[in-house]
Amino acid sequence: MTKKLTYQELELQIEELKAQSADLQSQLEIAKESATQSRETARLLQTLVDTIPSPLFYKNINGVYEQCNAAFAETIFGIDKDKIMNKSLFDLGEYIPHELAKIYHAKDLILLKNPGKQVYETSVKCADGSIRIFSFYKASVLAENGKILGVVGVMLDVTELKNQKHELKETNRRLETYSMTDPLTSLYNRRKFNAVFPDCLRVAKRSKRLLNFAIIDIDNFKKYNDNYGHVAGDDALVTIAGLLQSKLLRADDYIFRLGGEEFGLLFYADDEIMASQLVSDIRLAVQELAIPHKANDNNRYVTISLGLVTIKRSDNSMLELYKMADDLLYKVKRSGKNQILARIV
Structure with a gap:
């Protein structure tokens, strides 16, 4: 037979439920605030990345782009970055020739199989049709357990620097000749x-x-x-x-x-x-x-x-x-x- 609660016991339970409810509400508010902060942090980081004038990108272990900045999308492909997300170089054949995609993918595979860093320089045909010289700085991205997650890359346009070095070398050559x-x-x-x-x-x-x-x-x-x-x-x-x-x-x-x-x-x-x-x-x-x-x-x-x-x-x-x-x-x-x-x- 169910024991009947006294008024005082019932009142106590109600107070406990109110306290639990308030605690849950507080936790919910904290969770909402944390989620808001996470979204704000994500937006801040994305804004920061998009503000950087050098092309940036991140590919997962399958060579699929999961992140890039506006400079990468606009300078290299000439399209909105949303059209690059969740695609590999081989899915972007309209913008990157298959033979070049194979070369870039081979470079990535080195970092996806053996974690480390890569620095190399190469000519790139940009979206506006110009040929620019870029220095690539790439590195493997690792999880806490050491598992390779993907590859992050930064591209620095060194065309003007190369041209200036060439002009300086030519000027020095002419000065040497004149002397x-x-x-x-x-x-x-x-x-x-x-x-x-x-x-x-x-x-x-x-x-x-x-x-x-x-x-x-x-x-x-x-x-x-x-x-x-x-x-x-x-x-x-x-x-x-x-x-x-x-x-x-x-x-x-x-x-x-x-x-x-x-x-x-x-x-x-x-x-x-x-x-x-x-x-x-x-x-x-x-x-x-x-x-x-x-x-x-x-x-x-x-x-x-x-x-x-x-x-x-x-x-x-x-x-x-x-x-x-x-x-x-x-x-x-x-x-x-x-x-x-x-x-x-």
Whole structure:
């Protein structure tokens, strides 16, 4: 037989039920607040991710996109990100060629089988048709138990950086060229000569090649400038420089403007006879340019004088060899000009 509750007992139970109800209501409010906070946090994170200008994405272990930001969807695919969610690269063939999808998937598989990080650089055809260079930074995503869940990736557009590096490299190359080049004749200058000559001596000694060094001086060039003007003098220098360049045909032969009307030649020859023949041809070719020079002593055209040193079995330094050639040239200038004086060392 059911025991009848007294009024006080009934009142106590009602109070307990009210307390339980209030507790449940409180827990419900907390749960609602927590859910609201979770949604707000999720929206905050999504807003944050979408604000980042670099493409971001997350793929699960099956290669299916579960998350990406607006930059990824718009820049790479040119579509709303909702059309990317829950699809793999192979489901997006309208935007990504199958062959490229295979390549990207192969990269992902490495991280899906062996947890770690990946950094690589590649060209990507973007939604606007432009080809951009991206650095990919990817990593495996792991659960607390170490199980691989998927792959997260960030793409940094480094196109401008690459272009700037290329421009900087090209600028440095041009500056290096300018620093080693005579601005008037475009020949190498004395600075380049000082750098190249020791190298040529080492190559000649090691390979037993016959290296030759000649100093060329335009005869009575000051008188030429006095009579025809410096503009005409510059034109004559440029013309002779072009002729000298045309005579040196080997890739490892050099022609320099050493200063003023003085040029230097560094060239290899099979023997001393061929070396002598080359400089003789150069001397005659300059005279045959027929550049008028009424103040050139016994010749009415521009002529040159040369001092030639053929380096056969010598351990002389660059400075010693230079002085030998310069002394030979000086003797030529004193003995009538338009000649060659040679020496074998």
